[in-house]
Structure formats: structure tokens, C-alpha cells
Amino acid sequence: MRIQVLRLPLVELAGIHEEPFALIADQFDGAPESQQTLMAFAEQAGARALWMTGETVEIVETPEPAVLETLAADDDHFGI
Template identity: 40%
Template structure:
């Protein structure tokens, strides 16, 4: 399973510009713990999430056909060096979720 970030349209909230995003969990196997992924997405600040068994490639509209940041859950390797902060947040969230009986938000 992979995690990708899907940028959503920016929103002005007062004087602040919010840049919301959705998490896309693709290549998910049957029986994946959807509640755990929902909690993970919520903890990361995602507006929504998508869980699919197919492969989904997200392309940044402004990039020159470069793939969106991808995190490989199996070894938590950051595929895009610009995604270091996002990867650190993912690692921290997964560490909190590793033991499902201990929710520490």
C-alpha cells in the first residue's frame, strides 16, 4: 500500500490561505483496517481520504510531469526529498498508531 497526497483547492480563511489536502491510500489489499487509516488521515490533518486497491498516480498540475510525494508504508522511505516534513508527520502518526490499544492524540 502507498500513501499519496492530493492537493485540494486553496481556501482563504480570514487573512490566512489554507492549502487542504486529501490522502490517497492506493494498492490497498482486501481486509485493510479502514478505521485505522481514517484515524491516521484525520490525525495528519487531511480533509478526506480515499482507499483503493488499484494504482493511482497523482500528478501536480504545476509540475513538469513529476510524481506527487509518495511514502512507502512498508519501510517508510520518502521517495521525494521535498516531502521530508510530511514523511516525518507520517512516521510520528504511525508510531502512535502502531499499538492500536493505545490511542494518544
């Protein structure tokens, strides 16, 4: 069994930024005691969701656009 993190879209509410995530438990054997332990762990860690599967899942992170990095590094150029 592997545990992977799936980053979800950034949430902003009243000036507070939150980066929600889900946990993916792949190659899972399905043992009931493992399910209960994983569910408790996901809740304590603050995961929005937990997906358990016996299959192999590869999480592919989408890179942030290079434009955001350029703007953040060059704020003075834009008069911000």
C-alpha cells in the same frame, strides 16, 4: 499499499491561508484493521478526505503558471 497526498485548491478565509489536502491509499488490500488505522491517521493529519482503492492511482501535480513566479519576483516593477 501506498499513501499519496493530493493537494486541493488553496483556501483563504479572513486573511488565513490554508492548503487542504486529501490522502489517497492505493494498492490497498481492504483489511478492516487497516481501514480503521488509515481513517484515524487521515483525521489526525488533518486531511479533508481519504480514498482507499485496490487499484493503482498516480497523482499528477499541475505546475503553477510561470507568470505567478515572475510577478512575485518582480513586484517593484509593477509598483506593488
